[in-house]
Amino acid sequence: MCSSPHPSTRRWDSSRASAPLRRSLRVDPEGVSRLLRCGQTASCRECGNPVEWYVRSDERRVRLHPHELPTDQVPESCRWHVSSGVAHPSGDGSTWCRVAHAVLCPARPAPPDAPRLSGLRRSLALCTRRLLDAGLFAPSEAPAPGGPNPGEEVCRPSRPIVQLLFVRYLASCPVEEIQCVTQTRRRVRCTAKVLGPAALRGAWTLMPVTAQSGQLALPSDVMAVYSLSALPYQEQLRWRSQRCPQHDATPTAGDLTVADWELFDPLRHHEHVHTRLPTHRRRPNPGSHTRRRTHL
Template sequence: MGSEDSFNRGDGGDAGRGLRLHASNPSKVLRARARGTCSWCGNIVEWFDRFDGGRIPLTPMPFPSHRVPRRHQWSVDRGMAHSGTVGDQCRIPHPAICPALEHIGQEPELARMTQVLGVNTRKLIDSGRFVPPSEVPDDEDEVEQPEPENAAADGNIRHVLSHGSVLKICPGRIEDLQCVADAEGTGRRCENPVFDASEGGWTQVDIPPAAGRNGKAILLTYRGRMWAWEIQPLDYMDALRWLWQKCPVHQNAPEAHDRELIDFSTARHAPFILAERPRGYEPVRETGESGGGAPQFSEAERTQCAADGCWNGTIVPVGEGWLCWQCAKRARTRETVRRKWQKNPQPVRRLPRAPIPEQQAAEELSDATALFVHDASPTESLIDDGFTAWDENTPF
């Protein structure tokens, strides 16, 4: 049974009837908890797991595909949201029509929907059912990934979780990240942590580039690098356990609470970037064991690409002047072109110019002079005579 039809109803409709998620279902989100309201405009949205591991809020009802721009068409299959459409209907991401955002150059088809949602937001505010936040979102990513309620509750510390190219930011410290499943028998949220020191370590990762002058200033301040907890799971399911915020006991259990891991944004989360490695954790794991099987740890040294403006690097031992594969490809192309021109230099071809006879050259020169020499007008003559008389009568 798919996740869209598998949940324990709490509205009394199917009292006493227990439904469960199928073990093969790719999404573990209960549909009863997936419907909520946008924290920026108050309109109803439905949350779905994306095919790339993230989450996205979609409209609660589908729309005809021919009336929605192609880049805003999303479809749902077994609780997973995919970009594009399969049939003649599709769903629209809520950030594309959220009235709390300023949509510059919005398509006419979506502008009407945004206007309708804006009117509904005004009605919710007037009736007291929705209190808008004091600030407005900066972009669609902030609407798609709202900050959790307990963000930075324990001081100004929020650790970043890294897995490959995926960067997630925690609401607080990495060891305080709590499981989102319900404990068996109690019906309350599981108190087990997601953190497992044996499945990762602190390492330096590249800071994602951000647009604008502020984004460049952040990269220059931290030299494009920050410290993050990189998970090193044994298999893909263990990686999903971290990204889906589950403890080892409830790895395949349905989600009973909202996830608090959101995508890291350089502009929004700049105050939480770590320039120094946190203390009190296990360092980066090193190959080799000693002392009765106890693993040895050390920090991996990273070599940055020697090309100007390139932030790529490697932890593999390389020589001085090492270039990443992108810069090395550009260097080979330039060297090939340079050698080609050195081997077969191509002379600069100039178009022959026919000699100009002396009489024709003299006529062209007189025509050019005539553009600047002309007969004086009566007014100019009076002015010139006045200046001449003034010069003759002026004593020195």
């Protein structure tokens, strides 16, 4: 008597044999917080395209393109790889790699050593154009509504330097636009601002540009800093945790993303150093319009 083999979808006891599905890391939808320390999805403030935030080995954060690219299309100096949730600025020896979003961002100049990435840059530029046409994206350089009177210009830095708890940080957006990172009951990010209408405000001041020991001196002597040192200790803690006044009074509310603060380094962030206070307004020179008419 010859036994017939059981079907491939059944085991010897006639139970269904199904291969276990590979499941990626997910967050419990019923959890209080949906905060992940790596691979957080966000949108670029300059072009509106999706990016992923990762932490580097030196605790700095970097924005990477959400998808992997073949290594033969990416220059060696532009390759990144992620290992154990940490991003490293090099290749890992495989045929695929990650790329920093700054290399592909259509709002920034194209790097001369990456000509094979021009096609992907054009695709991202088309996505930015669609978002602009649909009214779903506004560049961060756009002036805020309710600003100064017509004919006046406020020198407001797009990424101000903020001092709180005796540490200087580089913000990702203007002080008035820093958004709360708390998750609401509808499981979306809170739309309130950290600098609420009734919140205590800091003060713009000029502070010396200090570099680390052993580094060359910077050409600028002073820089504009939004100082929160005069605020109470609990208020500075609220700013560092990037919470609005309402959610700061609710400690059980979870965070949806990490705070956008980046430790300020005067050498790496020298382009964000401003030598005059943004509270001063300047009017355009009326003589410039007269001279322009004479050339027409």
